[in-house]
Amino acid sequence: MNSLTKKLLMFALVMAALGATGWFGRKAYKSATExxxxxxxxxxxxxxxxxxxxxxxxHALQINPSSLEATKAMADMLEKAGVPxxxxxxxxxxxxxxxxxxxxxxxARTALELRDxxxxxxxxxxxxxxxxxxxTFHRLAGALAWGVNKAGEAEKHYKEALRLEPAxxxxxxxxxTIHMASTNQEVANAARLSMEQLAANAALRSTAxxxxxxxAEAHKSISKALACSKEILQxxxxxFNDKIGHxxxxxxxxxxxxxxxxxxxxxxxxxxxxxxxxxGRWMAVAESPADTLRWLQTLPIAIxxxxxxxxxxxxxxxxxxxxxxxxxxxxxxxxxxxxxxRLSLEARAQRSLGQNPAxxxxxxxxxxxxxHRLDRLSRLA
Numbered sequence: 001m002n003s004l005t006k007k008l009l010m011f012a013l014v015m016a017a018l019g020a021t022g023w024f025g026r027k028a029y030k031s032a033t034e035x036x037x038x039x040x041x042x043x044x045x046x047x048x049x050x051x052x053x054x055x056x057x058x059h060a061l062q063i064n065p066s067s068l069e070a071t072k073a074m075a076d077m078l079e080k081a082g083v084p085x086x087x088x089x090x091x092x093x094x095x096x097x098x099x100x101x102x103x104x105x106x107x108a109r110t111a112l113e114l115r116d117x118x119x120x121x122x123x124x125x126x127x128x129x130x131x132x133x134x135x136t137f138h139r140l141a142g143a144l145a146w147g148v149n150k151a152g153e154a155e156k157h158y159k160e161a162l163r164l165e166p167a168x169x170x171x172x173x174x175x176x177t178i179h180m181a182s183t184n185q186e187v188a189n190a191a192r193l194s195m196e197q198l199a200a201n202a203a204l205r206s207t208a209x210x211x212x213x214x215x216a217e218a219h220k221s222i223s224k225a226l227a228c229s230k231e232i233l234q235x236x237x238x239x240f241n242d243k244i245g246h247x248x249x250x251x252x253x254x255x256x257x258x259x260x261x262x263x264x265x266x267x268x269x270x271x272x273x274x275x276x277x278x279x280g281r282w283m284a285v286a287e288s289p290a291d292t293l294r295w296l297q298t299l300p301i302a303i304x305x306x307x308x309x310x311x312x313x314x315x316x317x318x319x320x321x322x323x324x325x326x327x328x329x330x331x332x333x334x335x336x337x338x339x340x341x342r343l344s345l346e347a348r349a350q351r352s353l354g355q356n357p358a359x360x361x362x363x364x365x366x367x368x369x370x371x372h373r374l375d376r377l378s379r380l381a
Contacts, residue, residue: 138158
């Protein structure tokens with residue numbers, strides 16, 4: 001090998017080494033940036049700063065669209081805000097890692113919260129054999145069976161969960177829930193007594209009180225349900241949805257407190273997009289979309305334009321055929337990962353106004369942004 005050949009070979013090796021170093025360096029940098037952004041997002045979530053958490057997660061997903069941690073964090077954030085699209089992110093996490101039993105359990109929990117029982121069944125059917133022997137699987141399978149009115153199957157799963165984790169009183173609580181609905185009065189009364197005893201457990205207190213309130217409401221004992229609701233609200237862990245639940249009971253009881261309670265909730269909702277969304281969603285059903293829209297439009301602009309509030313505003317605008325108002329609201333907004341849905345709303349409004357070419361363009365953009373994403377295509381469908 002002559003001197004020139006040796007020099008050329010050495011040069012090629014050096015360049016290859018530099019190229020490899022650069023490639024791995026960029027990959028390591030992207031990975032580190034992704035982890036940092038997800039960590040920052042979780043810190044913002046602890047402070048209930050949804051806006052900045054969303055910005056961090058969107059940036060992380062731009063760096064790595066298949067980031068499992070960012071996808072899970074996005075689902076957590078949306079779930080805390082009460083936004084149903086959290087379910088799509090749970091499904092997305094399983095698409096990224098199909099054999100992740102914990103991701104499937106999270107999908108099932110979110111689906112059960114939304115009472116989407118077919119989706120919960122899809123989540124659990126894909127759990128591997130090892131996962132199906134866990135107490136977590138049996139608790140979720142029991143909840144699914146209970147949700148579709150298969151009490152016998154639910155009881156079987158809950159008993160197995162309790163056998164696997166005898167010290168876990170959550171399974172005992174689930175069994176008591178089933179037995180409270182028994183037509184055998186002795187069994188039902190014994191279950192209520194058990195549930196009241198479980199309410200003394202600090203970790204289970206809130207859940208037990210919720211079940212006792214639901215049972216009392218089902219048996220038309222609104223005063224007892226209200227008493228349970230008041231105890232729930234005394235807990236530091238009480239949520240805004242618990243306050244809405246209390247309002248529902250006050251209305252059922254035809255209490256004079258209902259009006260002032262609703263007014264206080266409206267005031268509180270004016271300070272939080274998540275609370276405004278939750279109250280607006282309830283009002284749209286309990287009162288009317290028109291009344292709800294008028295109230296939502298009195299909120300500070302920062303609240304009106306901050307997700308997830310635009311989702312309920314646009315729902316109300318569609319209900320009252322306010323297509324021009326809808327276009328004015330969403331025209332200059334950036335909904336980040338939900339831009340595909342914003343574009344579909346834009347297409348709907350333009351089509352309703354007879355602007356068919358513009359509607360077709362917006363719809364095609366929505367489809368392009370949803371390609372290879374079954375969760376988005378499902379929502380568009």
